[in-house]
Amino acid sequence: MSLFKQTTLIGIGLIGSSISRAIKENHLSEKIFVYSRTKKTIQRAKKLNLGNFYTSDLKESVKGSDLIIICSPLSTYGNILKVISNIIMPGAILTDVGSAKLNVIKAFSKLRNINFNILPAHPIAGTEKSGPDAGYSKLFNKRWCVITPMGKNDNKSLIKLKKLWNKFGSKVKIMNAEKHDKILAITSHVPHLISYSIVSSTLNANNKEKSEIIKFSAGGLRDFTRIAASNQEMWKDIFLDNKKNLLKVTKEFEKSLNLLKKYIKNNNQKKLEEIFLKTKKVRKLIEKEKQE
Amino acid sequence: MSLFKQTTLIGIGLIGSSISRAIKENHLSEKIFVYSRTKKTIQRAKKLNLGNFYTSDLKESVKGSDLIIICSPLSTYGNILKVISNIIMPGAILTDVGSAKLNVIKAFSKLRNINFNILPAHPIAGTEKSGPDAGYSKLFNKRWCVITPMGKNDNKSLIKLKKLWNKFGSKVKIMNAEKHDKILAITSHVPHLISYSIVSSTLNANNKEKSEIIKFSAGGLRDFTRIAASNQEMWKDIFLDNKKNLLKVTKEFEKSLNLLKKYIKNNNQKKLEEIFLKTKKVRKLIEKEKQE
Numbered sequence: 001m002s003l004f005k006q007t008t009l010i011g012i013g014l015i016g017s018s019i020s021r022a023i024k025e026n027h028l029s030e031k032i033f034v035y036s037r038t039k040k041t042i043q044r045a046k047k048l049n050l051g052n053f054y055t056s057d058l059k060e061s062v063k064g065s066d067l068i069i070i071c072s073p074l075s076t077y078g079n080i081l082k083v084i085s086n087i088i089m090p091g092a093i094l095t096d097v098g099s100a101k102l103n104v105i106k107a108f109s110k111l112r113n114i115n116f117n118i119l120p121a122h123p124i125a126g127t128e129k130s131g132p133d134a135g136y137s138k139l140f141n142k143r144w145c146v147i148t149p150m151g152k153n154d155n156k157s158l159i160k161l162k163k164l165w166n167k168f169g170s171k172v173k174i175m176n177a178e179k180h181d182k183i184l185a186i187t188s189h190v191p192h193l194i195s196y197s198i199v200s201s202t203l204n205a206n207n208k209e210k211s212e213i214i215k216f217s218a219g220g221l222r223d224f225t226r227i228a229a230s231n232q233e234m235w236k237d238i239f240l241d242n243k244k245n246l247l248k249v250t251k252e253f254e255k256s257l258n259l260l261k262k263y264i265k266n267n268n269q270k271k272l273e274e275i276f277l278k279t280k281k282v283r284k285l286i287e288k289e290k291q292e
Numbered sequence: 293m294s295l296f297k298q299t300t301l302i303g304i305g306l307i308g309s310s311i312s313r314a315i316k317e318n319h320l321s322e323k324i325f326v327y328s329r330t331k332k333t334i335q336r337a338k339k340l341n342l343g344n345f346y347t348s349d350l351k352e353s354v355k356g357s358d359l360i361i362i363c364s365p366l367s368t369y370g371n372i373l374k375v376i377s378n379i380i381m382p383g384a385i386l387t388d389v390g391s392a393k394l395n396v397i398k399a400f401s402k403l404r405n406i407n408f409n410i411l412p413a414h415p416i417a418g419t420e421k422s423g424p425d426a427g428y429s430k431l432f433n434k435r436w437c438v439i440t441p442m443g444k445n446d447n448k449s450l451i452k453l454k455k456l457w458n459k460f461g462s463k464v465k466i467m468n469a470e471k472h473d474k475i476l477a478i479t480s481h482v483p484h485l486i487s488y489s490i491v492s493s494t495l496n497a498n499n500k501e502k503s504e505i506i507k508f509s510a511g512g513l514r515d516f517t518r519i520a521a522s523n524q525e526m527w528k529d530i531f532l533d534n535k536k537n538l539l540k541v542t543k544e545f546e547k548s549l550n551l552l553k554k555y556i557k558n559n560n561q562k563k564l565e566e567i568f569l570k571t572k573k574v575r576k577l578i579e580k581e582k583q584e
Contacts, residue, residue: 205478216476257489
């Protein structure tokens with residue numbers, strides 16, 4: 001018997017289509033209902049055989065589902081909740097995969113008289129690719145999935161959702177949304193903002209320079225361009241949703257940058273080497289965590 | 293017949309030991325003379341069988357060599373040149389692998405009455421690892437090597453050096469040092485400075501937060517920690533050597549960051565998406581170059 005009877009995926013991009021593939025591979029839901037805003041994406045999802053039913057009618061997509069996963073950009077949640085909250089089956093699980101959680105919880109909190117379980121989640125996995133073709137079933141393997149429970153939930157639903165992510169190969173961490181957003185600002189949102197900034201600053205180069213920048217990008221820039229190729233709609237939303245933490249952590253980064261600049265201006269070799277030795281240790285800790 | 297009779301590697305870290313391995317694999321030099329400042333490194337190099345002779349006596353190391361490659365941090369060049377310039381064989385090639393070239397050329401230009409060929413070079417390849425164990429023969433494969441010729445050289449020596457790098461699998465680009473340093477500030481030096489800054493700014497977190505930062509680093513930070521684990525002595529030298537370009541390009545980066553911050557503060561969704569779409573295009577160009 002499958003863990004779920006019918007799963008609705010609202011959005012079938014990189015994450016949604018990876019979930020679909022992982023569900024199918026592990027037989028975790030009897031049926032999958034795929035919703036997308038655009039006909040084009042629906043057609044692509046059909047071709048890729050990502051579900052059993054396909055629709056661009058939100059209401060239809062959630063009817064009878066015991067698991068509903070929102071996999072669309074954060075700015076779409078408001079409308080989605082308005083449309084689906086009265087249709088979701090009693091006892092069902094409503095979850096999501098959004099990268100910022102405090103605003104998500106605020107949006108969910110506005111729902112009244114609900115008799116289903118709300119379990120916001122965030123799988124810390126992804127690539128710079130987007131769209132239904134970009135997904136793959138092992139995307140979540142050995143990665144963390146953070147769940148930030150809220151409101152009243154029966155304990156069974158949390159156990160079921162954890163099981164789903166464990167079956168995908170993920171480790172699950174329960175955390176409050178506030179903390180999640182603070183940590184993720186450091187580990188993901190500011191790194192993305194900085195990557196967008198550095199790649200964007202190369203756009204002002206003239207054409208000849210640009211071609212040389214591309215040629216010699218292997219020395220470091222290349223890694224930033226990968227991050228700065230992430231989906232524009234999704235990241236615009238994350239930055240705006242987690243604005244407060246983002247700007248605060250960016251300020252910390254700027255302090256560090258200014259300090260390094262000062263030491264460089266003053267030829268302070270000792271201080272520079274000291275700092276670089278410390279940053280090297282962070283890498284060692286990450287390698288120990290075996291996330292590489 | 294080998295391309296060279298005797299090659300001296302001054303420094304046997306990541307780059308030096310990769311060159312040694314690539315030379316051996318391709319039979320490009322009859323003998324290899326390995327010099328290192330420290331006895332410990334010499335012993336390690338011996339154990340790894342990276343050369344035919346080993347010494348920590350600089351003078352001895354260059355005697356009779358027709359190819360001398362400086363593979364040590366930029367700040368060591370001054371002393372090295374003082375010691376070896378009168379001993380280098382007439383007609384020999386003196387080259388290096390330093391990541392900033394204008395100061396290198398200045399140091400080389402101070403040499404008087406020389407009768408050997410000076411051909412500064414910079415293979416755009418590397419990893420965050422250092423030391424003789426970190427090298428591997430394919431490090432330069434499909435990577436660019438920039439040569440910045442200076443002074444008087446017989447044309448034959450440039451052809452020979454190009455051939456050496458081509459045999460390593462590298463594409464060779466002749467460029468002037470000024471331009472090299474400007475482009476590399478953009479593609480490598482500023483990305484490293486920013487990576488050091490962002491990882492360094494996480495060091496202020498308390499221990500509990502730090503462990504969570506490490507756990508969830510897969511969302512972007514992880515890539516920066518790799519870059520910020522690069523050799524501290526080498527990078528301190530690069531930053532100081534290419535200080536002018538570094539600070540100028542950093543200012544451009546800061547402008548871009550400030551603009552993005554402004555758009556985030558003002559919820560300017562349209563402008564943010566516009567910029568992120570443009571940065572995505574840079575990635576596409578890099579993927580076309582097949583440097584990934």
